[in-house]
Amino acid sequence: xxxMPQSLERSKVKAYxxxxxxxxxxxxxxxxxxxxxxxSPRNGSRLRTNALALAxxxxxxxxxxLSGNGYxxxxxxxxxxxxxxxxxxxILYGHSGQLxxxxxxxxxxxxxxxxxxxxxxxxNFIVSLFAGAALSxxxxxxxxxxxxxxxxxxxxxxxxxxxxxxxxxxxxxxxTGGSVGILGIVRPTIAGFSFESPFAYYVLLALAAVLVFMxxxxxxxxxxxxxxxxxxxxxxxxxxxxxxxxxYKVSIFTITAMIAGLAGGLFxxxxxxxxxxxxxxxWSIAVLSMVIIGGKRSAIGAVVGAVIVTxxxxxxxxxxxxxxxxxxxxxxxxxxxxxxxxVSIWGMVRRGATSEVGL
Numbered sequence: 001x002x003x004m005p006q007s008l009e010r011s012k013v014k015a016y017x018x019x020x021x022x023x024x025x026x027x028x029x030x031x032x033x034x035x036x037x038x039x040s041p042r043n044g045s046r047l048r049t050n051a052l053a054l055a056x057x058x059x060x061x062x063x064x065x066l067s068g069n070g071y072x073x074x075x076x077x078x079x080x081x082x083x084x085x086x087x088x089x090x091i092l093y094g095h096s097g098q099l100x101x102x103x104x105x106x107x108x109x110x111x112x113x114x115x116x117x118x119x120x121x122x123x124n125f126i127v128s129l130f131a132g133a134a135l136s137x138x139x140x141x142x143x144x145x146x147x148x149x150x151x152x153x154x155x156x157x158x159x160x161x162x163x164x165x166x167x168x169x170x171x172x173x174x175x176t177g178g179s180v181g182i183l184g185i186v187r188p189t190i191a192g193f194s195f196e197s198p199f200a201y202y203v204l205l206a207l208a209a210v211l212v213f214m215x216x217x218x219x220x221x222x223x224x225x226x227x228x229x230x231x232x233x234x235x236x237x238x239x240x241x242x243x244x245x246x247x248y249k250v251s252i253f254t255i256t257a258m259i260a261g262l263a264g265g266l267f268x269x270x271x272x273x274x275x276x277x278x279x280x281x282x283w284s285i286a287v288l289s290m291v292i293i294g295g296k297r298s299a300i301g302a303v304v305g306a307v308i309v310t311x312x313x314x315x316x317x318x319x320x321x322x323x324x325x326x327x328x329x330x331x332x333x334x335x336x337x338x339x340x341x342x343v344s345i346w347g348m349v350r351r352g353a354t355s356e357v358g359l
Contacts, residue, residue: 061206065199073198075314080205081267082306086290087209087216087299088259093288094296095220096252097232098148101284102159103260105166106136108279110261111268112176115185125188129265136261139166141254148249151235163281170276181275185268195269205266209303212259216299219255228252282324286313289327293334295341304343 064076085103092098113132117123123131147158170176177183187196195201219225227248230238239245268274290309295301309327316323338344 061210064202070198073202075310077198077202077205077270078314079307079310080202080209081263081270082287082290082310083209083303084212084263084266085260085287086294086302086306087212088256088263089287090291090296090299090302091216091219091228092252092256093291094298094302095225095232096228096249098249098253099152099156099288100159100253100256101156101281101288102140102163102166103256103287104279104281104283105163106140106257106260107264107267107283108166108170108274108276109136109139110264111274111279112170112182112264113261114265115182115268115274116175118188119182119185125190129262132265133258133261136264137254137258140257141250144250144253145246148246148253160281163284167276167280170279176276177274179276181273181278183273185272185274187269187272201270205270208262208266212262213299213303215259219252220299224248224251282321285324286327289331291341292331293341295343297340298343301341301343305341308342 064072067073085107089100089103092100110129110132113135114125114128117131118125118128143162147162148155150158171179187194187201189195190204193200195204219228227238227243230241230243231245231248235245264279267278271278286309290305291302292305293308294303294305312326313323316326334341340347
């Protein structure tokens with residue numbers, strides 16, 4: 001047997017074990033089926049970890065509110081939006097292996113759509129928000145059908161071209177306000193409750209971040225998530241064992257773009273104005289930094305990365321573009337010494353205390 005068929009056979013076996021994770025635990029850390037899970041000590045550890053993560057999330061959400069400091073609330077609000085973006089890109093990049101530089105473009109589509117519908121046409125805020133997410137998803141779907149046949153660096157370059165193209169639309173289109181953007185955005189009132197206060201709007205953002213986190217957890221641990229993991233390991237082998245590779249890639253590209261569009265709509269009302277500079281390639285790179293620094297295969301890691309990058313960005317605001325040099329150095333260090341991100345430190349600690357506990 002030649003080397004090529006042997007290589008393909010090994011890839012098929014690897015992809016098969018990823019999808020049929022109920023029979024053997026792989027590096028994707030997908031939960032086994034319910035019966036086996038109930039008997040597994042590993043499942044109890046996972047439940048404890050999830051409970052701790054949930055408690056930690058509520059503590060992190062509550063701390064800015066307890067501080068009563070407007071600046072801290074502002075930073076926490078931006079971190080919540082960053083977390084939504086990072087979690088969505090983490091699903092796309094970390095779990096399906098698709099590196100995209102177009103997330104800021106979808107973020108912008110969602111922001112402009114929500115603002116134009118709500119402020120200029122009187123459409124309900126919630127409807128406008130989800131309309132922005134839907135349009136972001138539609139753009140991703142239309143562009144993704146031909147683009148996602150590409151792989152690796154070619155796909156990354158194609159998404160970068162998409163990002164640059166949409167950024168030009170934001171700058172030159174009349175409906176977006178051109179380079180000036182749209183000013184005078186007023187935070188919404190939902191069911192008679194005003195979110196004009198930064199504290200109230202932060203609660204809305206935190207709730208949205210928690211819901212997106214839960215959605216990400218569901219996707220990753222579903223059968224679809226196992227299919228995405230198989231594609232990440234080897235697209236060819238995944239196709240051979242029955243995974244509809246193109247449909248899976250287009251679907252997750254669309255879903256994560258919709259999440260980015262939702263984040264964009266929320267961001268517009270947090271900042272109370274929108275301009276093209278908020279949705280350029282720099283923001284796509286910043287979100288990718290969050291994912292890599294925190295942990296590309298962990299939703300918790302994405303949140304950690306979002307919080308860290310947001311705080312560092314605020315601290316380095318006065319140095320301008322120099323902050324991207326800091327991101328670059330940080331990413332290199334993380335990839336060299338902690339390829340699974342900062343969240344992997346927790347796994348190392350647990351493995352030191354117990355025998356082989358999955359993150």
